[in-house]
Amino acid sequence: MNKPIKDLIESRVSANYFDPVAPVSDAQVAELVRLATLAPSAYNVQNWQFVAVRSQEAREKLRELSFGQQKVVDAPVIFIISGTLRAQDQVAAALKPAVDKGILIQPVVDSWIRMAQSMDGDERAQRDEALRSASLAAMTMILAAEGMGLSSCAMTGFDAEAVHAAFGLGANEVPVMLVAVGHAAKGNWPQKPRRPLDAVLRYA
Secondary structure (H helix, E strand, C coil): CCCCHHHHHHHCCECCCECCCCCCCHHHHHHHHHHHCCCCCHHHCCCEEEEEECCHHHHHHHHHCCCCCCHHHHCCEEEEEEEECCHHHHHHHHHHHHHHCCCCCHHHHHHHHHHHHHHCCCHHHHHHHHHHHHHHHHHHHHHHHHHCCCEEEEECCCCHHHHHHHCCCCCCEEEEEEEEEECECCCCCCCCCCCCHHHHCCCC
16 A cells, blocks of 8 residues: 555554554565665664564563553564663664765764764763654554564563563664554544644744
């Protein structure tokens, strides 16, 4: 399905009920992650990681760490989306393909590396960057799912430390959110009304 992006945004809902027997294929899982990685990140460092939780056993384990939320086992795939700390260490490697393709020149990359190194020793800045990047990737994945005819739900209701340990995340990986993806079942709410523009928009 090829809906305009405006229609996808206006029709998207956070699904709470998923059809437990309607599958999401390996190809769809891979495509969702590929599209998510096209999200923006500072210096194009791409400081995110994805765990696709698919097996029944793994989803049951994740449900226990998500306060018993049933959608974790009903949705055929739950993505654990993490941001990566110490993004400044990844800039050179992340930008090398852009240099190889002639998109960036090495002096620009060198200047970006120097700017990124300003985060050295600043744990809060590193964590903020990890949260921003993972959140942008998650929203991109959610819209990608809508475009593929799938439903999704972003979830922050989980024990981050326990998920980190149970799913073998790296020392520099911060689990930011879960994204459940599948086919919506009956009973989901329609999109809830948003605050009016005059409550959230001002001009400077």
